[in-house]
Amino acid sequence: MIDKVTSLDRALKKVKNGQIVMTGGFGVPGTPFCLIKGVLDKGVCDLTLIKNEANEAGLGISLLIEAGRVKKLITSHLGLNARVIEMMNESLIDVEFFPQGILAEKIRAGGAGLLGIITDIGIDTILCRDRQAAHVHGRQGLIEPSLRSDIALIHASRADRAGNLIYEKSARNFNPLMAMAGDLVIAEAETIVETGQIPPDEVHTPGAFVDHVVLIETLMPEYGVLKHHVH
């Protein structure tokens, strides 16, 4: 029987300086805090991170950025993280922004083995400056090269030993896309069940995309509700 369940240390063994690391999550939901803490504890640096946003100051990937471990961040929006915006303005980190759905689609394309996508999003904006134009269906578009990473860090609600994953509610976001786009895909899971316990129809990410599954031993406070967002 395939068994992809392993320890945090073993799962992160191949994480090295200078790598490109994708991280799931949109705010707290879906952010793999346990794996991120593992990367932080490992001490690797010069990372290029790809994530929708940078969490909030003092939380998730913001810890890696604040610790100076990240040279570049590829993202969509940093509106909730003034500290990282400050670091960007002080040139302490290089930040590249993409429209949110285009970032998702670049990652999906990377996972799907495509070289890129062609889109008309941003066509009349400053995004045109550094993008190659393309003409399809008699219309002008921009080429957006696909994105892949050395490592993808994924948060799942449930996994089985074969690596099949289920996400919960708004914690799905970028996770299933990134789970296809990493050369090494590491998923943390809140619950791990025996293979066969997740009905095939209910699998969100097939285990064949996943290399390692790590059990979150205890849900750290980071996974909880952020009181300042309760209204």
Next chain:
Amino acid sequence: MSIDPKSDPKRKIAMRAAKEIKPGQVINLGIGIPTLIPEFLGKDMSLTIHSENGIIGAGKSSGPARADRNLIDAGGTYITTVLGAAFCDSSVSFALVRGGRLDLAFLGALEISEKGDLANWIIPGKFAPGIGGGMELAQKAKRLVITTTHATKNASAKILKKCTLPLTASACVDMIITELAVIKVSRNGLVLKEISEETDLETVIGLTEAPLIISDDLTRF
């Protein structure tokens, strides 16, 4: 109900904006003023609220008792879902937007031009939090309504002949709703359709740089 635009401009705008929503529509509420719109919708209004982080059928804020650590909207607020809601990944979420299934989006603005160009994502050197979902919403929603205060805090016009800031999208705006006016973007230019009860034409024109075509059936709101 009448709201004083001076004391509560944002709710004045949200109240008027709510009237643009038709039953059964799929809509997206941008951050800021648009999030106040649901307060002014009829209780029985059936509509589908899309949230960029993968919720189709978003409901009200959760409040402390029902806050679920896995359920936030794109602005980070803990929310609920409505009956018939669906969750999806970020790719599917924006397929809905770009693919033409989003009937109506409400966004804020820094500048709007008389051609309906929108600038709302960057002030180079001053404000650059990123693009987020705004570009796709602006460019691809079937109808885009801008909800914004009429002028800046220093009383400089936001509704201009031409935008000076980098654009979010060109010729994308269908309607502008401010605390003072409702303006329709047409091929001939900006048509002033309504002004608020508490203002007058001179004030509105004085705070607008772009020329306004005064509608024959100008009404008050």
